[in-house]
Structure formats: structure tokens, C-alpha cells
Amino acid sequence: MTKRTDNTRHARTEVLDAFVASDSPKPSPGALSAAEAWLSRSEPVVIPTETVYGLAARALDRAGVLSIFEIKGRPADNPLIVHVTRSSHLDEAGAALSPVARRLVERFWPGPLTLVVPCRASLPWVTAGLDSVAVRHPSHPFAAALIDRVGPLAAPSANLSGRPSPTRARHALADLSGRVPLIVDGGDLEHGLESTVLDVRGDVPVLLRPGALPAELLEQALGASVERASAHGEVRSPGMKYRHYSPRAELWLYPWDSGAPQRSGAAALLHGDARQLRASGRTVAAIAREPIEAERFIPQPGDARELARNLFGWLYEFDELGVDCILVEGVAPSGIGRAVMDRLERAATRVRTPEPARGIAS
Ligand code: TXA
Ligand code: MG
Numbered sequence: 001m002t003k004r005t006d007n008t009r010h011a012r013t014e015v016l017d018a019f020v021a022s023d024s025p026k027p028s029p030g031a032l033s034a035a036e037a038w039l040s041r042s043e044p045v046v047i048p049t050e051t052v053y054g055l056a057a058r059a060l061d062r063a064g065v066l067s068i069f070e071i072k073g074r075p076a077d078n079p080l081i082v083h084v085t086r087s088s089h090l091d092e093a094g095a096a097l098s099p100v101a102r103r104l105v106e107r108f109w110p111g112p113l114t115l116v117v118p119c120r121a122s123l124p125w126v127t128a129g130l131d132s133v134a135v136r137h138p139s140h141p142f143a144a145a146l147i148d149r150v151g152p153l154a155a156p157s158a159n160l161s162g163r164p165s166p167t168r169a170r171h172a173l174a175d176l177s178g179r180v181p182l183i184v185d186g187g188d189l190e191h192g193l194e195s196t197v198l199d200v201r202g203d204v205p206v207l208l209r210p211g212a213l214p215a216e217l218l219e220q221a222l223g224a225s226v227e228r229a230s231a232h233g234e235v236r237s238p239g240m241k242y243r244h245y246s247p248r249a250e251l252w253l254y255p256w257d258s259g260a261p262q263r264s265g266a267a268a269l270l271h272g273d274a275r276q277l278r279a280s281g282r283t284v285a286a287i288a289r290e291p292i293e294a295e296r297f298i299p300q301p302g303d304a305r306e307l308a309r310n311l312f313g314w315l316y317e318f319d320e321l322g323v324d325c326i327l328v329e330g331v332a333p334s335g336i337g338r339a340v341m342d343r344l345e346r347a348a349t350r351v352r353t354p355e356p357a358r359g360i361a362s
Contacts (some may be wrong), residue, residue: 007071008178009043015169018048018142018186027145031184036150038181044068046158046172048186050140051112051195051212052165052312053172054083054155055180059093065125065154071179073161078238079128080154081114081195082135085144089152094121095135100222101200107221110139112195112212116237126154128238136195142186157194158183164245164312164347167192171316192309193339197237198226208237210339212308245347247315249285249326253348256330256341265354270327273352282324287314295323304337311340315347 016031035056038045042064044057055072057064059082069076082093090097096118097105104115119133127133138144147153157165158172166172169185176183196211198218206227207215219225229237252273254266267290274284274292285296287307298314301307318326328344331337345351 007073009071010178010181013173013177013180013183015173015183015185018184022187025141027142031142032146032149034182035146035184039064039150039153042067043181044071046166046169046176046180046183047143047146047153047155048140048169048184048189049083049138049143049155050190051138051193052167052189052191053158053169053183053186054143054153055158055176056083056146056153056155058150059083059123059126059152059154062125068154068156071176072156072159074156075161075238077128078156079130079134080126080156081197082123082126082133083138083143083147083153083155084135085110085137085147089147090135092121093126093133093135093152094119094123095133096120098200100205104198104200104218104221105137108213108217109137110144111137112139112191113218114195114197114209114211116197116199116201116208118201130238132199132201134197140186140189142184162244162246164247164315164343165194166316167309167312168316171313174316174320188309190309191305192312193336193343196339199229199237209239210342212336212339214335215338216335245312245315245343247326247347248319249323250349251315251326251328251344251347252350252352253344254288254327254329254352256332256337257354266352267329269352269354270329274327277325283322284325284327285314285318285321285323286327286329287311288327288329294327296321300329300331304331304335304340307331308336308340311343 020026035045114136116134160175191212193212196213197209199206208229254270257264257266284294286294287298289300333341
């Protein structure tokens with residue numbers, strides 16, 4: 001049997017604005033009705049959230065959710081997040097909240113925090129057969145209004161599996177054109193990076209994915225530290241074992257160097273690599289603190305939140321330009337910088353670290 005690679009399901013993908021006007025937070029009734037109509041036909045649609053664009057189907061609609069996996073080419077063992085706005089939605093998803101989970105919900109919802117909790121319902125198409133379910137209450141006005149209308153939505157990021165999460169409607173369109181009937185355009189998003197995923201089933205909460213909500217804020221709220229999933233050897237979040245966030249070009253990462261703010265070892269290495277790559281005829285895009293000659297240069301924002309908000313968008317742009325190599329100077333792995341570095345490390349085809357300088361021992 002030949003494998004079907006053409007995944008065209010719709011002759012046309014319609015793009016509708018999420019809001020009645022670009023300066024208004026009021027969700028467009030037309031876009032809400034169109035989304036509702038497709039969802040009730042089990043056709044997943046792309047919607048904005050405050051983190052990244054999501055590919056949504058009703059969580060209780062088995063056929064709709066299975067279509068999400070087909071459209072994205074997502075491995076069947078990678079469960080989805082259920083997006084909710086009311087406690088009755090948590091009941092529908094079978095989500096059982098512990099006292100700690102409730103505390104976090106009160107403090108951080110709606111917002112970019114996903115909680116993994118025990119699951120009492122049987123929704124194997126969402127949970128990939130696990131006995132837990134991931135839930136989050138998005139703060140984006142369009143996503144929230146749609147969930148209010150149609151009930152809980154299962155939604156992964158609206159990219160083909162393995163690609164960067166889209167943070168602009170046209171980047172979702174680049175991946176999913178013809179595969180979905182509708183993309184709701186919410187403009188630029190507040191965070192540009194996926195939610196933080198925290199497993200709150202055990203005595204000590206475990207950070208499964210650093211994200212838009214910095215772990216330091218969780219620790220402050222809990223008055224205790226959270227464990228990092230990597231400390232556990234085993235894979236606790238199925239999604240973390242796959243290569244992720246990859247642009248088509250090679251991505252070379254130069255991890256943050258606590259040394260000089262000016263031309264540090266990592267920065268010098270990046271500059272030298274850019275020169276050599278271009279001398280050998282390859283095209284280069286770079287995100288770095290100091291300007292370099294490249295086909296596309298983006299000054300690295302001093303604020304890690306600004307980098308987070310733009311990073312995936314830039315990766316898609318570099319792919320549109322068709323560069324061969326993307327060179328990125330890393331940032332300090334704290335606050336949202338931790339999540340940025342996590343994504344860059346997963347996207348990287350090479351991690352470049354300078355030889356340690358042979359200084360004089362003191
Ligand atoms: O910001 C976000 O979280 C976006 C927006 C659309 O809400 N969604 C998103 O979904 O990033 P996705 O599917 O791309 O990533 C969800 C992550 C995956 O790594 C998945 O393995 C993990 O959450 N996950 C989902 N359910 C889980 C569960 N029951 N146990 C452990 N990990 C789970
Ligand atoms: Mg994703």
C-alpha cells in the first residue's frame with residue numbers, strides 16, 4: 001500500500017479575524033459561529049490562545065480529536081491538553097484536582113499554566129490512554145469565548161508535528177493550509193511560547209515542560225521548589241521525547257556565557273562560524289547581541305520575554321527566506337529564559353561551545 005502524503009482535506013482554508021476590530025478585545029461573533037459550525041462537524045480549526053495558536057477539536061468528540069492527530073502527523077502516544085473555562089469542564093474531562101492543584105488554579109488561571117492531574121473519565125483519544133489528563137484555562141478572549149460556547153477543547157499547537165509552534169496566523173497557514181477549513185487570526189500573541197506543564201499528581205510538583213509561566217513564580221506560590229522532569233531519567237511527558245520546534249534550516253546554538261557582556265567566547269565563536277559558513281557559500285540568519293554580516297540579522301532583545309514572544313515567528317521567517325543555517329546566541333536559563341533555552345536546545349542541530357579559555361589560575 002502506498003502511503004498517502006498529500007493531506008489536503010479542504011479546497012480552501014478560510015482566515016477570519018478573531019476580534020470585531022483590531023483594537024478591540026471583543027471576539028468576532030462571525031468567527032465564533034464559523035468555528036462552532038466546523039467543530040460540530042468534527043473538523044478541527046486553528047484558534048489563537050495567549051501562548052501559541054492551537055489546533056482545536058471538542059475534547060469529547062473522538063472523531064474530531066483523532067483528526068487533530070492525522071492533520072498534524074502527531075504520534076498517537078502523545079496526549080493533548082484539554083482547554084477549559086469552567087469547573088464543569090474539568091468534570092467533563094474527568095480532571096481530579098488536589099488541594100495543591102486548586103491553589104495553583106486560583107493563583108494562575110486563566111493563563112499559561114497546564115496542570116497534569118489524575119483522570120477519572122475515559123477519554124483515551126485525548127489522554128493517549130494515560131490515567132492522567134492535562135488541563136489549562138486559557139486567558140485569550142477568543143479561545144475563552146469559544147470554549148464557553150462549545151465546551152472543553154483539546155488543542156495542541158497548530159503546527160505540523162516537529163515544527164515550531166505558530167505565533168502568527170500566517171505561520172499556522174504555512175503548515176496547515178488545505179488541512180483545516182478555518183484559521184482564526186488573533187494577531188500577535190501575548191507570550192509566543194507554550195504554557196508551562198506541571199505534574200501535580202505526587203507530593204512534589206514536577207515541571208514537565210518549562211514555559212510561559214516561569215517556574216520561579218510557581219515556586220513562590222507553592223512556597224517550595226518544583227522538581228525538574230529531567231531529574232527522573234524516565235519520560236514523564238510523552239511529548240518531551242520527540243525532536244521539536246525544528247525549522248527546516250540547520251540551527252546552531254551558542255549557549256549563554258556568563259562571561260563578558262560584550263564579545264564573549266560564545267559570541268566570538270558565532271561570528272567566526274557565520275564568516276566561515278558564508279565564505280563556503282551557505283546563507284545565514286542570526287540572532288545575536290552584536291551585529292554580524294548575514295543574509296538576515298536580528299538583534300537579540302535584552303528582555304527574554306521579548307525574545308520568547310518572537311522566537312518561533314523568526315524561525316518561520318528564516319524558513320520563508322530559505323536560509324541554510326540559523327545561528328542563535330543563547331540567553332541566561334532563568335525565568336522565561338529557561339523555556340527559551342529549552343526550545344532552542346530541542347531545535348538545535350548543533351550546540352557550539354567555545355574551548356574553555358586557558359586563564360591563569362587564581
Ligand atoms: O500553550 C500551550 O500549551 C499550547 C496551547 C495551544 O494551549 N498547547 C500545546 O500543546 O503546546 P502541545 O500538544 O503542543 O503540547 C502539550 C504537551 C506535550 O508535551 C504533551 O506530551 C504534554 O503536554 N501532555 C499532555 N497531556 C499529558 C499528560 N496526561 N501527561 C503528561 N504530559 C502530557
Ligand atoms: Mg506542540
